[in-house]
Amino acid sequence: MNRITPCLWFDNNAEEAVNFYCSVFKNSKVLNMSRYPEVGPGKPGSVLTASFEIDGQPLTALNGGPQFTFTEAISLMVMCDTQQEIDDYWAKLTANGGKESQCGWLKDKYGLSWQIVPRILPQLMQDKDPAKRNRVMKALLKMVKLDIAGLQRAYDQQE
Numbered sequence: 001m002n003r004i005t006p007c008l009w010f011d012n013n014a015e016e017a018v019n020f021y022c023s024v025f026k027n028s029k030v031l032n033m034s035r036y037p038e039v040g041p042g043k044p045g046s047v048l049t050a051s052f053e054i055d056g057q058p059l060t061a062l063n064g065g066p067q068f069t070f071t072e073a074i075s076l077m078v079m080c081d082t083q084q085e086i087d088d089y090w091a092k093l094t095a096n097g098g099k100e101s102q103c104g105w106l107k108d109k110y111g112l113s114w115q116i117v118p119r120i121l122p123q124l125m126q127d128k129d130p131a132k133r134n135r136v137m138k139a140l141l142k143m144v145k146l147d148i149a150g151l152q153r154a155y156d157q158q159e
Contacts, residue, residue, distance in 0.1 A: 005051075006076075007060040008112065009068050014061035015047040017110045024092045025054040041065065075105065075113035083148045089116050090145045104146040118148045124155045 010017055015033065022028040031051040036042035042063055050061045080086045093116070094100055097109035104117050124136045132155050139154035140146065 002058050005058045005060055006074075007062055008070075009062050009064045010110065011066045011069075012042075012046065012063050013110065014050055014063045017112075018050045018052045018061050020108075020110075021054050021059075022052060024089065027056055028052070028054045031058075036063075070107075070111040070113060072101075072105070072107075072113045075115050077115040077117055079117055079119045081119050083118075086116050086118060086146060086148070089114075100144050102144050103140055104143070106145075116146065118146055118151065120148065121146070121151065124151060127155070 008014075008017070018030055018033075022030060029052065031053065033050045034048045036044055036046050036048045038044045040048070042048055042065075047061075047063050049063075052059055052061065078089055080089065090100075090106065093108045093114055094106050095109070099107045101107065101113075104115050106114050106116065108114060121136075121140075125133055127133055127136075135154040135157055136151055139150055143150065
């Protein structure tokens with residue numbers, strides 16, 4: 001078990017969310033679910049917590065009630081090797097009520113924020129040439145879903 005595991009707070013749909021996330025990402029699985037007993041704030045038999053992995057990343061989901069909701073202050077970042085990966089994750093995570101934002105950010109139908117990012121982006125943004133970094137940043141700021149070819153064109157552009 002990892003020493004640090006993110007815990008995602010849901011109102012009452014943690015089980016549904018866990019199953020959704022496991023369907024979106026390959027190499028994902030539900031590890032276990034604990035259920036509310038007869039005594040407690042949740043409906044007896046409903047999921048209290050669920051431990052799961054998405055693409056090897058351990059997470060916990062908690063049905064804690066409506067007191068807290070997700071904000072953009074925390075997001076899950078998915079590093080993608082290809083535009084097809086970006087497109088696939090984008091489509092799945094924005095489906096059925098998800099919302100696009102900008103610069104590769106989105107919210108899924110549960111309100112959880114995600115960043116769908118090309119793996120090459122940090123390399124482009126850390127180039128020693130400030131003109132290249134600036135061109136990449138200008139291109140990125142105009143994008144909703146990130147476009148690897150567009151970022152690469154901005155990087156390669158001759159002044």
